[in-house]
Amino acid sequence: MAVCTRYGAEPAMNPSRLWPTLLLISLLGACAGKPVPDWQINAKDATERASNAYLAGNTRVADQEFLFARNEVARTGRIDLLARVELTRCAAQVASLVMDACTAFEKLRQDAPAAERAYADYLAGRIQPQDIGLLPAQHRTVANASPEGAAATLQSIDDPLSRLVAAGVLLQSKRASPGVLNEAVKTASAQGWRRPLLAWLGVQAMRAEQAGDNEEAQRLRRKMALVEGQASNQEQE
Template structure:
């Protein structure tokens, strides 16, 4: 499975010469971002914080705002997948020196889709932002959860999408987004007065919360 970190970084560095010797910071940063994502999604906050700091340190060594912005957007994307998003604070100070694609992705994650040029987004998220695709049609599990979180932020989430997001997190064993999406499902069940479904969801929450 290609991670968000790998896909975004590969796109940014596509202009590099094929025969150029790869600098050590690149695999180090990508590996650290992948480790961060895995730890965060599993609910291991302390490990995630260490891994993210390591990735950011590798990228700041280049002095390139676009690369550090990339790291911050990966963090924001993973948090969005876990409904722990909001404003991408780490990206904001870098926005002016980041590229248009970075700014578009930050807007997508924040649910600020009005006037958004979907062509600037990662390929898997373009149909979601343009309204031409479904959440279930996003092949990569993490990208699917990121899209779900962005849809929630934009006010475009539907009942079937909540089920899709919950099932995705459950299948992957990602505790943090699973609990978050079960919480959304519980709110909906309570709102429509489905107490049987609410009780079932609460049992799942209790089980997923145990260690």
């Protein structure tokens, strides 16, 4: 059985069963009460702050905190952990429907573990059937979900951010039913995550317009204006 040493050696873990945002946190969780290196604590805290700032719509703080987390992990020479930091950032982007390439991870892909490569492919909507087993359990069900069962699959995911990431993947793969959109909006709203909330409301409004339901589209646009107005007020304070 793996144990934590006085120098904070990380516990044994199965990366395929953990969602990347929690991977750095897991380094500390199994060693509760044991001394750990400063870089682990710093990287964990910075990654959490970065994700929260990004989802709240504070890009400047998110960039600063992700850079700090990367620097803390990079000084260990651990490519696997650095890859997880980059995937954490890309996962938050997918949750917010920012479907840019995960370029920072791609620079590490050649030396990254198989589970991290599989998760990156999942985020990009190109997971291969033979790699689905490498994903965290909740995302394996999403990867295999049919369009008809996608909303129910989403509701079974307990972690709010994992749920939004899964919703983003479903949208990329054209399996996002109205139920998926509703669940994503509800999740982002409950957490107060402005960036993904605006993105998902925008998708709902666009679909309403495409369906000729202008009244519903206008209602959704008014809700978006409310959220955007709150963001503007906070920036002025």
